[in-house]
Amino acid sequence: MTILSTHLENQNTDPSLTALIQSITVCCADIADLLKHGPMNDILGMAGAENVQGEDQKKLDVISNDMLKEALANTGLVKAIASEEEEHCVPSDPDGKFLVLFDPLDGSSNIDINSLVGTIFSIYAAPEKETIEDTDFLIAGRKQLAAGYVLYGPSVILTLTTGHGTHMYMLDQNSNAFLLFVDGVQIPRETKEFAINAANQRHWAEPMQLYISDLLKGETGPRQKNFNMRWVAAMVGDVHRILCRGGLFTYPWDKKDPDKAGKLRLMYEANPMALLTEQAGGAAFTDELPILDIDPEHIHQRVPVILGSSEEVNICVNYHR
Numbered sequence: 607m608t609i610l611s612t613h614l615e616n617q618n619t620d621p622s623l624t625a626l627i628q629s630i631t632v633c634c635a636d637i638a639d640l641l642k643h644g645p646m647n648d649i650l651g652m653a654g655a656e657n658v659q660g661e662d663q664k665k666l667d668v669i670s671n672d673m674l675k676e677a678l679a680n681t682g683l684v685k686a687i688a689s690e691e692e693e694h695c696v697p698s699d700p701d702g703k704f705l706v707l708f709d710p711l712d713g714s715s716n717i718d719i720n721s722l723v724g725t726i727f728s729i730y731a732a733p734e735k736e737t738i739e740d741t742d743f744l745i746a747g748r749k750q751l752a753a754g755y756v757l758y759g760p761s762v763i764l765t766l767t768t769g770h771g772t773h774m775y776m777l778d779q780n781s782n783a784f785l786l787f788v789d790g791v792q793i794p795r796e797t798k799e800f801a802i803n804a805a806n807q808r809h810w811a812e813p814m815q816l817y818i819s820d821l822l823k824g825e826t827g828p829r830q831k832n833f834n835m836r837w838v839a840a841m842v843g844d845v846h847r848i849l850c851r852g853g854l855f856t857y858p859w860d861k862k863d864p865d866k867a868g869k870l871r872l873m874y875e876a877n878p879m880a881l882l883t884e885q886a887g888g889a890a891f892t893d894e895l896p897i898l899d900i901d902p903e904h905i906h907q908r909v910p911v912i913l914g915s916s917e918e919v920n921i922c923v924n925y926h927r
């Protein structure tokens with residue numbers, strides 16, 4: 607089986623980018639190890655602080671965030687990082703070639719119940735300037751050099767794109783190397799499976815209420831086929847399922863907090879997942895435009911997300927037109 611670095615070299619990847627990706631995956635293998643032994647190490651539970659999102663931080667949110675910051679700083683390749691757990695960007699190496707954004711532990715409400723969580727990352731070329739500010743991170747998702755996630759599940763899986771398709775690598779516990787096992791993910795264009803937190807149904811905009819209602823009518827309704835539902839409550843888990851077998855994932859705007867465009871963050875959740883999805887032949891939209899075409903306004907900006915099987919995403923978005 608092909609190891610990650612060889613697969614990247616075979617795609618003529620910039621050696622510095624390969625080295626950066628490698629350092630991220632080595633850190634994620636360490637995070638996986640922490641998670642495996644979490645209950646024994648008293649690192650589950652709350653950290654007793656809130657992040658910039660106003661969300662209670664889990665201990666592992668903070669620990670994984672610190673691990674990634676340190677790993678990236680040690681590469682000498684990163685000019686600055688931005689993280690879900692950091693209010694502002696954190697400068698790193700003035701000669702660094704890259705900017706890196708990450709959600710260190712997506713799905714952290716799943717940690718204490720031993721369910722799926724993951725690390726999501728997004729890599730851009732760094733601008734030629736001394737001091738990096740938050741505004742320097744506001745680059746459209748289509749310009750990402752690389753995007754990926756590491757899913758901490760029964761297997762530890764890296765899903766990655768550098769713009770030449772989406773590929774999956776499994777962590778080999780013996781060698782601690784990530785080995786290629788899906789060379790070119792292809793998302794089925796159609797699906798019978800959708801993922802949404804249905805508890806918010808009464809708060810959705812009417813087009814989304816109608817779209818989901820039509821799915822639930824099954825073969826006797828306008829869609830003329832029965833659908834199934836899944837909800838992992840960790841975007842990495844739902845997106846991984848969709849990359850493996852198709853489906854539609856959505857976290858739409860809702861009127862619980864009308865000023866919030868959605869729950870998911872554009873720069874380190876929606877954008878990397880959108881690139882992985884498009885590179886695998888799927889689609890990733892807000893309720894009106896491709897996520898990768900959004901001109902970002904803030905590093906913690908939130909967006910509504912509709913992504914997955916291209917035909918189904920198109921149908922869902924058309925309910926909003």
Ligand code: AFP
Pocket residue numbers: 661711712713714715716803839840841842857869870
């Ligand atoms: P946490 O990291 O706070 O658990 O949130 C995870 C997430 O941002 C995303 O990964 C999930 O798809 C979504 O939130 C789950 O949201 P609900 O808890 O409202 O279902």
